[in-house]
Amino acid sequence: MLATLVIGLREGLEAALVVGIIAAFLRRNGRGLGAMWAGVALAIAASAAVGAALWILESSLPQAQQEGLETVIGAIAVVFVTGMLLWMNRHARSMKKELESSAGAALHDGGAVALAVMAFLAVLKEGFETSVFLLATFRAAQSAGLAATGAVLGIVIAVGIGYGVYAGGVRIDLGRFFRVTGAFLVLVAAGLVLTAVRTAHEAGWVLAGQQRTVDLGWLAPNGSVQGALVTGMLGIPADPRLIEVVAWLGYVVPVALFVYWPAKHRPTGAAAVRLRWGLAAALGAAALVLAVAVPSAQQPSAAARPLAGGGSVELTGSALVAHQGGATDRTRLPVGTPSTRGGVPVQQRAVAASTAVDGPSTMTLAQVTAANGGRLPVGVDPAQDPGPFAASWSARTTTTAWTADGSIVDASRASTTVLTITGGGLTTARALTVTGGDVPRAASWQVTAASVAATSAALADAAAAGPEHALWGAALPIALLIAAALVTLAAFRAQRRDRGAATAIPTPAPRTRSTPYAVK
Numbered sequence: 141m142l143a144t145l146v147i148g149l150r151e152g153l154e155a156a157l158v159v160g161i162i163a164a165f166l167r168r169n170g171r172g173l174g175a176m177w178a179g180v181a182l183a184i185a186a187s188a189a190v191g192a193a194l195w196i197l198e199s200s201l202p203q204a205q206q207e208g209l210e211t212v213i214g215a216i217a218v219v220f221v222t223g224m225l226l227w228m229n230r231h232a233r234s235m236k237k238e239l240e241s242s243a244g245a246a247l248h249d250g251g252a253v254a255l256a257v258m259a260f261l262a263v264l265k266e267g268f269e270t271s272v273f274l275l276a277t278f279r280a281a282q283s284a285g286l287a288a289t290g291a292v293l294g295i296v297i298a299v300g301i302g303y304g305v306y307a308g309g310v311r312i313d314l315g316r317f318f319r320v321t322g323a324f325l326v327l328v329a330a331g332l333v334l335t336a337v338r339t340a341h342e343a344g345w346v347l348a349g350q351q352r353t354v355d356l357g358w359l360a361p362n363g364s365v366q367g368a369l370v371t372g373m374l375g376i377p378a379d380p381r382l383i384e385v386v387a388w389l390g391y392v393v394p395v396a397l398f399v400y401w402p403a404k405h406r407p408t409g410a411a412a413v414r415l416r417w418g419l420a421a422a423l424g425a426a427a428l429v430l431a432v433a434v435p436s437a438q439q440p441s442a443a444a445r446p447l448a449g450g451g452s453v454e455l456t457g458s459a460l461v462a463h464q465g466g467a468t469d470r471t472r473l474p475v476g477t478p479s480t481r482g483g484v485p486v487q488q489r490a491v492a493a494s495t496a497v498d499g500p501s502t503m504t505l506a507q508v509t510a511a512n513g514g515r516l517p518v519g520v521d522p523a524q525d526p527g528p529f530a531a532s533w534s535a536r537t538t539t540t541a542w543t544a545d546g547s548i549v550d551a552s553r554a555s556t557t558v559l560t561i562t563g564g565g566l567t568t569a570r571a572l573t574v575t576g577g578d579v580p581r582a583a584s585w586q587v588t589a590a591s592v593a594a595t596s597a598a599l600a601d602a603a604a605a606g607p608e609h610a611l612w613g614a615a616l617p618i619a620l621l622i623a624a625a626l627v628t629l630a631a632f633r634a635q636r637r638d639r640g641a642a643t644a645i646p647t648p649a650p651r652t653r654s655t656p657y658a659v660k
Contacts, residue, residue: 149294156302179260187267214336331375349383416631434613482596510577525565535582555582
């Protein structure tokens with residue numbers, strides 16, 4: 141409630157001061173206020189419509205898209221309040237004089253209509269900023285009702301102060317007022333930065349930097365007044381993540397230093413230029429350190445994987461090469477389909493094939509029965525089909541590989557050996573699946589479970605490290621380099637401006653020594 145009260149008071153006061161100063165100016169010049177009030181009413185209606193439209197739009201979206209819209213609204217609100225803080229820091233003391241000067245020019249050029257347009261634009265700007273800022277704050281507040289009450293109270297107080305300025309009975313030190321409320325708004329805006337980073341994570345936009353930092357449960361216990369102040373007003377959660385802490389500090393420190401650094405200690409001239417150059421160098425150095433120090437994601441080795449029972453298998457291009465028992469088998473793999481293995485996303489690539497098996501060409505009935513697992517094959521009568529039988533051997537194989545990023549996560553081959561017998565009294569051929577006996581079989585193999593677990597863990601670590609490196613080792617250094625470039629440009633322009641000012645100083649005329657009159 142306190143946060144929205146200050147927001148409503150501060151934003152509302154800016155609009156109320158504009159309207160009050162313009163109204164007082166019109167009254168002193170004998171002009172009516174009807175056109176101005178029409179512009180104010182239209183601006184208030186437009187601002188309320190913007191806020192309602194954003195609220196309805198957000199409420200109608202799915203959860204993930206709601207979080208994304210909240211992130212965008214929060215970012216816009218932070219930009220608005222930061223711009224307001226910086227502008228007021230420079231112009232608060234001269235605000236009335238500037239407004240009266242602008243009002244005089246508008247009255248001279250376009251009359252009351254021009255002043256009405258001026259009031260409309262001023263109120264519309266503040267109203268739109270207030271709508272966005274309050275909407276972002278409502279979403280972060282624990283109670284929307286209390287937040288709305290605070291906003292209304294703040295606006296009502298602002299309107300009262302504005303009327304007092306118009307009537308001439310209220311005098312306010314705008315510079316001091318905006319500096320005091322600005323300190324509070326810096327913290328509120330920093331809380332919105334933190335909230336926007338959290339909603340960006342919930343929307344799936346920011347995946348890195350989610351490590352827990354400190355437990356603030358003791359500082360902001362749930363359901364307590366203290367918790368409402370810290371969490372509801374300042375937007376600081378009880379479990380801030382690493383990226384949230386960095387974002388909060390990255391906003392509070394530079395903005396607070398820029399706005400509240402004592403004027404008498406602010407460097408000027410050549411000292412200010414040197415400070416800019418030093419800041420640019422520090423930002424560039426920080427970017428370089430981050431880019432070098434943050435490790436990139438380490439992908440699992442593409443080396444051969446061990447097989448249970450001996451041997452190995454490796455991925456060579458699009459072929460799976462198995463080495464087992466001194467023999468090498470190469471299987472070309474097709475394009476895979478998405479799947480999971482060991483808890484990580486993979487491409488499952490399977491190949492079914494039939495191959496010949498080198499086995500004995502003749503089999504006795506006893507051998508056939510043993511190959512069939514000790515059971516007499518169906519359709520074979522020992523009295524009528526005593527054997528021996530002509531034998532032919534084949535195998536049906538299914539080779540499956542689960543791959544990710546050019547590495548084997550898992551691989552296996554399942555083989556079924558088929559014995560086909562003819563003759564020996566049989567009138568038709570009989571095929572049976574070999575399940576026993578001392579006969580050759582097609583090879584089956586499987587990557588060891590330990591290897592699958594190790595590769596899966598390595599892939600999971602690489603997947604987690606990828607966004608971390610993208611944020612801390614790429615995105616943040618790029619942002620720092622952009623900031624360094626901007627500061628460098630500012631330093632260069634300031635240096636040129638100082639040199640130009642130095643050369644523009646007129647050289648004083650040389651003094652001429654007067655000749656004293658001689659006394660005769």
